[in-house]
Amino acid sequence: MPATKKQQGSGGSALKRLRKSLTAAGVVGQQAKASRSKKNRKRGLPTEVGKNSTSDKLSVIRDEFNPFEIKTERTKFDVLNRKVKGTGGKPALNKQVGEENRKKTLLMEMRNKGHVGGIVDKRFGENNPQLTPEERMLERFTKEKQKNAKANMFNLDDDDEEMGLTHYGQSLAEMDDFDDTGLRLSDDEDGRGGQLDRNIVSQMHFGGFDDNNKTDENEDNDRPKSRAEVMKEIIMKSKLYKQERQAAKEEDETMREDLDEDFKDIQALLNTQSTKRKPLVSQSALFTRNEAENPKEEKEEEEEEETNKYKDYDIMVQELTRDKRAMATDRTKTEEEIALEEKEKLEKAERARKRRMEGLESESEDEDNKRGGRGRKRQKKGVNAPQGDDLEDDYLEDLEDEASKLGQGLTLEDIQSGALDEDDEDEEDSEIDEEDEEEEEGSDEEEEEEEEENYSDLEEDDIPEFGDDDEDDMNEFGTSGIVKKASKSKGKQSSKTAQQNGTKPEIPYTFECPATHEEFLEIMNGLDVDDAPTVVKRIRVLYHPKLGPDNKAKLTTFLGVLVDHLGYIASTVTPLPQKTLESLIAHTFEISKQLPTAAGNVFVTKLKEMHGTMGQKMNQRQGSTFPDIEDITLLRCLGKVFPTSDLTHPVVTPATLYMSQALALCRIQSEIDIGRGLFLCLLFHEYQTFAKRFIPEVLNFLQQALIILSPKDLFNDEEKIPGAFPISNNHNVSLHIKDVISEDTKEIPSITLEQLGIESVDEDESNILRLSLLQGVLRLLAQYLQLYASTPALVEVFEPLSNLITQMLTVSWHKNIEELLNKLQDRLKKQIKFCKDKRIKTPLRMQSHRPIPIAQHLPKFEQGYSYDRHYDPDRERSEYNKLQSQIKKEKKGAIRELRKDNMFIAREKVKERKQKDAEYDKMIKGVMTILETDQAEKKRQEREKRR
């Protein structure tokens, strides 16, 4: 409102302005009618409120021109761009609005006060005084509609009807071109006539579109011509054009057919466009077929015929489009390229490992997956377009296609010959060649292990072989024919397997995939322990994830079984079947690679179990608390399956924590405990080969073991034992070596894992065992010294050990031990000296970055500083202040409202009382008048009587 006022205010005196606004509103002047034109209405003149009746308009204008209704506050200083709230306003209007609102709400409440009962009308908007009855009904209607609409949301039929425009039930959206529908809007019809014609055509042909008609009617209404005239004109024109068009259509038809003929000739030239766009003929045919799919819509017979005519062609087109196109294939790779690829893959994997070791997100991990995915895709493509050297793959493809048959199809012969074994193991695997080559190059010993080695043939998707001699591999690629080699190795293998089968009980060829370890043991019943890898391999062949949808789940459970079996073999079979274990570990590795998540879960549950039992044993304080052979084997397998060099790894980190806890907290009670601890140290060494992380527990344990095993009087005074490792108070057990020299033993045997399965040791064997334990300790210490050769605190870590060994060397030892001690001492001295020398050159400088700047306390300069804004640097405080001010504001507002409410109530009460008083007065007056008249009558009669 103030804006309009200002606008008008610029136009001279008040009287002029009044006149102007009156004319604008159309109250006075000639243009009263015309002013209602659309244009003006769009511009918003006069104000919309007063367009209905003259009195309304006048009241609006009056309000606008009443200066007493507008409150303006003079500002002392005008500041540019400053907006101060509350300088202008309409108190009277506001007051009135408030009054009315109160009348609607508060007054009603007041009147209903104390009233009990009645019907509560809960219909929508019934109690809302702001809504007119019409609006109310409209709201209710829309609500109901919405409710229904929700229920029908997924009804496709409804969608069709409501969402798209149709003509004769045929969606208009599908008719992207009107050429064939009979609605012809030719290009030659132009100008105004053309426009009109469109209207007519749409009227004639789309007779059902009421909306269009309506708008037309509206427009027609405004025209000076009468409706009848217009209609007549339209009909005439339309008839005329219809005739013309029919003629033109025929002409066009012939012309187009000619063009079509010609078009085929130049189609080749326009190749790019035309291939995308379907040929017109077929388009129409498709269109009709589309219609044919809706049985409700009956088609005309001639169209039917046309359909038949093009049907074959259409079918063919369809088939062709659905057919997979021949893709460009990779060229057959040369040996160098394959080798290079392998090398790159390895390098990439190594990079990823290094990143993880530093605790960074391995960028290549995702990449790896992607790459894997791509690789797999490529291999799938390969199925369609076999490469030149994929000789066996064709055969394999068939196998894979008929995966279901494979189970039974696996015959004795196949497996004996070893061909199938290998063949369906490697599936689309082209690396078999390489692998075979490797085998070829391997020594005889490797050939013997071929049975075990075969696992690696399985599923070599993208991760390559990492044999001992892979480097040689790279160099010797291409020295000889691949195919030949493959067959050669196969032959070898077959002969070997035949041999095996001759001597050993026959292993079944198909099994149920064992879901529990018991089931697996049933399978293994009667078989040799060493057959386990073969069985596992066959299970893996039978239940390869690619051969069946539920094989993945089966293999997942089987992985758990396999891990169980690993532990089972390690803890039950003596002597320890090392080769079997190794090959089983390798199988676990392979399956895990296929199912990383499952492998993670399996090992995590195992770890939890192990940790739990260790805790229990520690609480019970009896028996050996150290992880037993089974646990050690599982931990070893874990270290092979997962990368142990990662900074954090969901499986390896808990495993290392578990191991270090065992080393740190388990009480050493016997030689067996020390032995198990030593194996844990060995495992740790294997784990840390790459990352070389520092493990205090290992060194503590090893040095403790030294103390425990040394002769009793060597380290009598606990105070004087060098080093800071804790000395556990195992006074109850004495494991000191009694016969230090032990002349009758020539060589001290190494500690083996299977020695540690028992719980107690015979007295007479204990001395040798202790000696070999000591030997193990010393060997491990030497290994760790090598591992930590570059650690910065080498002096601090190993100097006490050096002192310890010096003290140990005061006694004469068995020659093996003596030798080890001397060697270790030499190396210690050398390395410590080396480290000290290095320190002279490079003192410790950990803070070699730029010095930290002194904190500044200058006020911060704000660009475009405004007094009204708050620049509190303390976020919390500023939020708090904001909320406080909001509360204050709201409180004030609420108080004001309440005050107004009270005033209103008081006013209403006064009004009510006054009304009551008035009624009473009136009643009294009435009564009085009656009485007065009566009295008067009475007096009059008395007077008359008197007379």
Next chain:
Amino acid sequence: GVVDFKETRQKIRSLEASLSDKANLNNVVQLMEFINSSNKANAQVIHAAMHALHRVFSRFLTNGDLDQPNDPSSATAKVTLWLLGQFANYVKRLRQLLSDDEPGLQVPALKILMTLVKTQSEHTNKMANDQLQPIVFAMVWNKNLSAPLHKEWMEKYVNAYDDVRYHFYRHTADIMTKTAEKNEKKKEEIRRLAHNVFSMVEGITSMPTESSELDEFYIELPEIKKYMALKNKGGNGDDMEEEDEDALLLGDSGLISDEEEEEVNNKGKVSKKKDRKKTPVLQLDHHKRVFQSCWIALLKLPLTEEIYKKTLLILHKRILPHLREPRFLMDFLTDSYNVGGSVSLLALNGLFILITEYNLDYPDFYRKLYTLLDRDVMHVKYRSRFFRLLDIFLSSTLLPANLIAAFIKRLARLSLTAPPAASVIIIPFIYNLLRRHPICMKLIHKNDAVGEKEDPYNFDEQNPYETKALDSSLWELQTLSQHYYSNVSTLAKMFSEKFLKPKYNLEDFMDHTYSTFFKTEIERKRKKEPAMAFEQPGSCEWTI
């Protein structure tokens, strides 16, 4: 057996019923026979008889049949005396049952004994200490202090009621001092006594710190009732005490004679004098006194190492605040601190309170503290507790830098053999110390062109001021940044970054163990599948 028991129970019932008539008093003897029978087979019988007799005697008690007769020669007096004898026997038997090996008998015996104490005291309007003292005696010397009995005794009585606790402390202190003085008992018995007493006093958690907390009484003697009524009226105890003080200021109550005072009391005015005369159960000071005498008597007994450590463990929180004169424990604590090892660690806490709040001067405190950092300290259970205190002791910025450097260097050295849980504390601890003492920054950053060949720091030196640690370098921290546990290594890496953080909150790093680490690691949410090794596993080492 079952039939037998039912018959006996029936008999007990009929006997009990017959006792409502005074003529059949001799039936008490029969009931006593039941209760005195050997307990092995018929615990149930004893149980039934026990309760029957309890009902009988409590009726006698409330009726006044067991009051001391005025005229000992009369016939009724003789009956009463006989009855009193029977009652004494009964109570004695009950006390025996407290050390029965059947908890099912111990607990009801205790209940009955305590109820009898209550009935007797309320009948005579006097605390029946002659009853309670033997109960306490039986409890602390108990050979079979079973868990249910212990629980019952602690939860229902000692911990629940202020007066029972008061008398318990009083009697226990008495018993222990007497035992220590007489020196008759065997060592084992004394050890049992100490064990029992400790297990009880350790469980007492309701020791008040304000006199207003004295609000639960087992035996509501008239005086206590009055006190409670007053208290409820007055709102709370604080108000009352203020009133007391006002009264003291206004009127010179010392001049009022006893008679007058009684008058004053009758008038309902409360005066300090009256407060002093108040029964000891209502005075916090007396509670503290008995508490203190009990503990000191206990600490004089020969204690096992376990009890000794446990005492030190609760000393600073549960014992020192309630002592009337905490200085009494000075010698005990300094001796404990000098023992070395974990005992010293535990004593440190109590010593700290004495030093800070009671002005104890401990010579060479830091030297001793430094020697506490021995090779085992990182591996003991109480290491977090120790570090909390160490943090407080080393929090002053006014400590000499060479002392601080010695501590830093020693901690760093120990971290090379420490479990990850300890390393995780040591690293932020060193960080905080370095922040507080910037001179020590040269430990991690040497500006000299040439380094030292031999480490000047002497690890074996006991005096922290002479270790020359300030000239050394913290190579250990660099090795720690290669620690196998990523939490430790990442923490250690912060020493080579800018020192921007003002301080680490040590509380975040306390109280970890291998198991907590293991748990967090293994339960960590795994978003993506675990990374797999890419190297084909080769052959393994099966021998060492």
